[in-house]
Structures are given as structure tokens and as C-alpha cells.
Amino acid sequence: MNKNMENSEERAYRSIVELILTNEYKPGDFLLEVELASKLNMSRTPVSRALARLVTEGFLERMKKKGCFIPLPTPEDAKQVFFAREAIASYVASAAALNSTKEDIAKLRNVVEKEREAFLSKNKKLEAKLNEDFHLGLAQLSGNQYLQKCCRNLFWRSNVYIFYFDSFYRDTEIPQLTPLQHNEILDAIEAKDSELASELMCKHIRRTYEMLIKMR
């Protein structure tokens, strides 16, 4: 039925992530296989496999015979997610500083520029996507597929918090600061200053986290 060349599991996976990141499903909601299958016009099998993957990636949790659900945000969990992100992303930044070429950096500069534009035009969804592009792009520059994978999982998981608190988030200075901080990080990477890149990334993530906990 579907002409797309990607396999169904991959499509299901992306669709589900999309549904979550666009907040169509909220924390606490159950993602039922049959429901998703009919929504996405495919059988339970690929949906089920995609869900299983999201669970092993730590993005969803599973209750036996109840279904998968988006974990409810808790202060403790937020702490763990952001601490883990700090730990790994700072390594990634320092590794990127050592490995990246002019072209790599130019690409990310471009992303940041688009981020700034997206902020000015208040295109929330695009902004989120570009933020993801920046962080995951950096992870790729680390040249370490394992750190890259960890980064991706943690980034997505932390996004749940950002979306959950979106209404607050928008009123802070964070969205405005983001492109600036991203550029500072790129500056450090361009200067091959791995120590500084690591530190800036750490602070960048911590700032988001600290904003988050102030909102409870």
C-alpha cells in the first residue's frame, strides 16, 4: 500500500517520535499498538517494533499488558536526564573541537543562522528541529558513533521536558539565548579549544535545566 522505500518500522518510529515531539501525545498518555497502527495505516507489527525500540532507548516506558507511555516528568528524572546530557554532550563538544573541518563548522553555522531566523519569526516547530539539528550535528562531528547514539537518545528524552513546559519556556530568555550560545560553542570548536567547547556546552545545557526547575 505504501510506496515509500523506507521500511515500515522506520516510518512508524519517526511518526511516533513526531507525534510525541509535537505534543500530540503528552506525558502519561498510553501509546496503544492498535490505535497507532490504524492511525498510521499499518499493521501492529512495525508499530510494536518501533515502540519496543523507543522503550530500549529510554524514550518511553512500558507497563506489562497496559502499553507504552511517555514517562511523567519528575524533578528527579529531569535531573538525571540533564546531568547525563551534560556529561555526554560536553565530551562530544570537546571531541568535535578536535575533529571538525571548516565545512563541518560552516554547516552548523548555517543551522544556527536559521535558528535565529526561526526565533524571530516565532516558528516554534522549526526552532525545535534546528536545535535538534545543531546538537545531533555536533554529536556526529565527535566522530564517535557510540557517544552519538547516547546523545541522540538523551536529547530526545530531554525534549519531552522542554515541550512539557513549553508555555513557560517561551516566556524565558532561553529561546533568544540559544543561537548565541550555539555560536559561542562553534567559536570554541573552530578555535580547536576543546576545553572551552566542553565547558560552554555544559553551561548551555545546565542553563536550560536550571530554568526548568525554577518553574515548578
Add this chain to the structure above:
Amino acid sequence: MNKNMENSEERAYRSIVELILTNEYKPGDFLLEVELASKLNMSRTPVSRALARLVTEGFLERMKKKGCFIPLPTPEDAKQVFFAREAIASYVASAAALNSTKEDIAKLRNVVEKEREAFLSKNKKLEAKLNEDFHLGLAQLSGNQYLQKCCRNLFWRSNVYIFYFDSFYRDTEIPQLTPLQHNEILDAIEAKDSELASELMCKHIRRTYEMLIKMR
């Protein structure tokens, strides 16, 4: 047919990990769904799901229509695995230094003591298991489920190297040093010296890696 109360996927998962860690399947080998299914006396479904999980965990790779296989060790991959382990395990160690109680530490001391005994009695398999217990136990003490998960995946992945080079490995001083280094790390954690714990863990992992690359 099967009397075990755990579900089949979990059993398949454990069995497959076991088959790999005991070197019954070696790097480069394909793990075929049908073959495993018949070997483990279950249908393709749980086997397939278990394999998928191992792939997302980075423990196996998948070639479409060919099967999952244990990635061939390469110098580049080894570098990535051990670098990632260093990065994460050092964070884990420093977090453990901040969180752990007397009882936690006592438990790990016990593991290390058994490690020493296992080394003396040349019980290779037990030694490997205890090493795992130590590192994953420490990950648990970090109190961060995300870092814990990353740690576990990377540990297993790095184990492929250790088993692959087992014959060389045995002739080095590493197996003898391991319990000593583990105890040093525990000392630092007990003294709540997170900086030192982190540094020692980093060196501990790097030593294994450097031994590895000398063997090519």
C-alpha cells in the same frame, strides 16, 4: 511448552548475550533468526525482537536481508568504544563517589575480593562476570538510570574486544591488576573524592585499551 515464567523475548535476549559473551558466536558471525529460534526452541518472533534490541543497543549490527552480526573489531571502532566508555564511566565514578553509602561500597568490595580469588583460581568466566558486576554495580551507584544504561551497553560492546583478544589478554598483567585498580577506585569513592575516582576510572579503562592496541 516452556515452563519459565519470564517472557520469551527476555529469555532469547539473555541466551543470545550468553552465546556471544561465551564466544560461541565470534565477531563477524551472522546470528540468523531461524537458526537461533530452533536452537532456543522458540519461534522467530521473540528472537527477532531480542536481536532488534541488541542492535539498538549497539551490541550487534544489522545488514538488511543478511542478518545481525557481531561487528568485526577494528582499531577505529575500539577507539570509539573505549573512548566512550572512558567518558561515561568517569562521570559514573564521580557521581558514585557523591551518592554511595557504606553498604553499597561493602557490596562492591566483596565483588572485588571474589575477583581476586577468581584470578588466582584462573576461573576466566567467573572473572569476566565479576568484572561486569563491578562496573555495572558502580553504574547503579551513580543513581542515574540514563548513564547506567549507556554504561551497560558500552561495557558489553567493549567486552567483545576483551574476549576477542583473550589469548593475548591472559598473558598481560591486566587481569592481575584489575582487582587492585578496582579497589583503588572504591577507596576514592569511599573517601568521597569524586575527582580522584573519575581519574582512576579513566586510567583503568585506558590501560585496557592501550594494552589492546599494542597487540595488533
Add this chain to the structure above:
DNA sequence: GAATACATCTATGAATACATTGAAAGGCGG
């Protein structure tokens, strides 16, 4: 009226049947 045993319902777990596809063997023409 409360507690327990039992029926029922819902969602996943597992098995099986069927479709797809990548790779390699083998045939055919040059």
C-alpha cells in the same frame, strides 16, 4: 456491607503464514 472468587475484556505476547528483497549462482551471448 465487605471480601473473595470468578467471568470478562482489553491489550500485548507469540506463532505462523505470506511478501519482499538482496545476493549469488548459473545460463547465454559476445
Add this chain to the structure above:
DNA sequence: CCGCCTTTCAATGTATTCATAGATGTATTC
């Protein structure tokens, strides 16, 4: 003999069907 095309096959990808576990509601008993 070599290279290209076709065919076949082996392995996974997907759908469907059946089984089962956990939750919930209900009736019966004390």
C-alpha cells in the same frame, strides 16, 4: 573466457491469527 542478465534462494519484513496475562467489574457468600 568474460561480462551481463535472469532466476532462484535464503533471510528478513509484514500481516494475520490465536493465546494469555493483567485489570476490572460482578455476584455470591459470610
